[in-house]
Amino acid sequence: MSSSLVIEDKIDPRIKRTRLLLEGAFSDLLHEKDFQSISVQDITERAGINRATFYAHFSDKYALFEFKIRQEFRAEIEKRTLNACHYSEDNLRALIQVVCEFIREASGQCKSPRGQFEPLMEAQVKEQIKDLFMAWLNQTESNIPAEIAATAASWMIYGLAQYWNHAKERMPLSTFMELILPLVNANLLQNEEELKSHQG
Amino acid sequence: MSSSLVIEDKIDPRIKRTRLLLEGAFSDLLHEKDFQSISVQDITERAGINRATFYAHFSDKYALFEFKIRQEFRAEIEKRTLNACHYSEDNLRALIQVVCEFIREASGQCKSPRGQFEPLMEAQVKEQIKDLFMAWLNQTESNIPAEIAATAASWMIYGLAQYWNHAKERMPLSTFMELILPLVNANLLQNEEELKSHQG
């Protein structure tokens, strides 16, 4: 059950505990204040963790935020075992759905998503989308370098998901999905000669 | 806001945290197993606390249980500020109500209350009832030693509350209250000469 992208040794329970408390406190605070006005003091105070201990784990609140985002997004991916499988249209559809719902959830849960919030989330989520595609595409040989294809796909998917989320009248996700799936797929089909043989 | 019966210094957050986790794990387990079959290992494992650390706080699971009971009962008392006031019929009524509801709650939350469970709870709760009466009665001078009166009252109240809780057809608490209040009051009215002057 270990992730294919992260090595998780048996970690000291104390570390798990403090990180969990810091994340929890941070989440709570994001419901109340906007990202900017939350101080490290606020977080540690709420968490019942000493301020000095915070800096033993994260360099600042941005690092905590990124850690949290990465972790939550990874959890969604792993819940559907997308990290343990290969490229297919079904898996791509599942991935897009995760991204859309993740963005919707996150921006719904926070006081003012538009500040520093979304750019930070964007960077982390895109990176993970890219990593996932890298794992998928590296199983094949292709005329286009995997990193290029993965980068393109991650930007496209995140951009589309954000567009969907911010739209004045947000259309049903299933409708949106059928709309964009051909687009995303088209870019990846250039690698398909090899893929066909892998999927049978 | 400090309790009149316990000195609570600024306590190391780590201590608070581990005790809280141990208590929580213990509560959870009481929903699943009966008291006897819960091991210290179960508790620490569930709490994410090292087993050795458990023994730094409690000598065994009985000590943890007693600590928990005392703390919860005290919380109920303090919530109604019964610890900060004197004897009166209203306060007595409130106290009896706390005891009855506390016993009902506790025995309702646990898998098999009748084992080691209730005797342990009884000892702790009676002791606290007695302490409370001691605080109430020590404000007065009386022909009967306060400790004697407090002991009698604590046994009587707990016994009546347990009777009420275990009855096949549990009568409404308000009914029961009016039934027993004269009884309990009678024992304390022997001290009333002095009390009258205190309450005006």
Added chain:
DNA sequence: CGAAATTTGTTGGATAAACGACGAAGGAGT
């Protein structure tokens, strides 16, 4: 019953967290 497995307390050494203090950086108001 007796063997195997589990739980129990306890220990010593390693590590994470708490604490208090410090100077520096940033903001608010005069």
Added chain:
DNA sequence: ACTCCTTCGTCGTTTATCCAACAAATTTCG
């Protein structure tokens, strides 16, 4: 500009927790 106040990072020391191991007690089960 200035002071006042808060937050920020960082440091050294103390304390709580972790961990592995141990013998003793207890439970389980054949």
